[in-house]
Amino acid sequence: MSRHLETSSTSSTISSNDNRNKLLGVIYGIGMNVNDIIGAGIFTTPGIVWKQVKSPYVVIILWIIGGIVSFCGSLVYTEFGITHQDSGGETIYLASSFPQPKMLASYLFSFMFIFIIRPGIICAVLQSAAQYAWYTFEGKSPSIDSSSNGWSNEFKPYWILKLISVMLLLLITGYHMLSNRWANRINQALAVIKMITIIIIALSGMSKYHDTGNWKLTLESPDSKFSVLTPYSVAIIEVFFSYNGWNNLNYSLDEFRNPEKKLRMSNSYSVGIVAILYLMVNIAFISAVPPQLVIGTSTEHFNETIAADFFFMIFNSVVVSRILSFFVVLSAIGTAATSIWSGSRVIVSAAKSNFFPIFSDELESRHDTFETPVNALFTQFIWCAFLMLIVSSSVVVDVFILFTSISMFSSWIFYIITGIGLLVFRKSQGYNSKLLLTIVNYLFIFSGFGIVVLAFFFIPRPNVSYFNNISFIFITFIALIVGILLWFVLFYRPHLKEKSRRRWTSEISTQVKIQIAATLAESK
16 A cells, blocks of 8 residues: 555656646746747738728728637647647647548648748748848838849849848858757847837837827728739738747647646737737837828838838937837847747658658758757758749749748648648547537638638739739649659658558468468378
8 A cells, every 4th residue: 555655656746847847837838929929020011911901990900800810720729739739730630630641731731831831931031130121221111123023123122132131041040050058048039129129119109199190091092903802812911921820839739737728828818918919019000100101102112111110200210210120120030030940840850750761861960069950950041042032033022922921821721721620630539519619610710711712812013913923822832732742752652562562462471371271281
């Protein structure tokens, strides 16, 4: 009896120690998720959204809708996370919901996440950082010819912005290669700067709410040959880009204490906090920034440095505006750093699953001295630089809008599949249907379908062809086709060969047994 009590006590102590070693409680989880969600998008997209939908009140409604849909998505992913309690995210959820054909859904997500979704976010954030860096030094927003691609554009400012983006990418990749500890400290400091900047905007702009007539003004709508859905398509995609990251805690489930309770609270509260902050920031921008600065000089011009104009209107000082714009640059660097860190870990995880048979060992390895995934980080740097310098320069589309639309269109395809996967998984496992969760899941799925359909009405640049405007859709589908081909060559065909070999071996074994039995019978 005493031995049983001793064993029970020891097990309880070990469990308690394991629980203490886990990092994420509710408060830490909320802080981590808020930091992950709030990125450079909120410093860039409000001007795009306001210009597209014209009405300040419609702007606020769209940001509320974005918060509601993101909240629904967080509940769907929370349910999956609680069920699996593993840090694999969609890779695991899709594998359990759609195991056949062999790992297709899971492999495709990993492929798209590594080559399209995460690089698209990194490139968009660094483009925003480059524009604010330009404002910091020049005191005005960069003016780019929107009627031609990068190869036909002037070197300054188009290619200067490209080079700044690549230099920032190299800087972030470099310090992540050198030390995990210092990278974490730098990223935490940049996260603090980001939150301070957000609070400055929210509080200082809210104080101007009663001093402006901007809320009574509606921007003039230019004549358009395209659908009435066009402005809402552009606005919705940009809003959801700013909310992106609501599912990031699902990649850290092994760090949670009591994930069933903590994950649900952390996800829900963090999305609510971000939605409130985003509403405050948009109210601040609309209250303080003159509509003329949002309209720009043409229907194709977007104010992607609206925060810099906001600082000037609030403090009436070019110097202060430049200094605070530099804070936005640091905030964007912090956001990109988080994506670069996690993106390299996803590459390592995919290499461990042998997604890249020829290079898996190299991508999985860590540097002997720095203990960092140097090869994965360097590979990610090369690919993102290629996207920024070559791919985005080959289409007549605003660079920031191109990368945000690529990442969001691809992400929502898999969000829809994951939402459907939860319904399939719960049914296959015989779980009792939760009415509220089912309603939330269907709302999330239908919202996803709406976003994907709206993407085909995505016309941010009326002066260029329709196919140039929706080039992100072609890029996404080309990537999906390449992913399917790689899945077939690297996974499915070897699987078929193995099944064929086993069948052949089994048949040979059966024939041998029959011959042995016949020989024994004859000998008797």
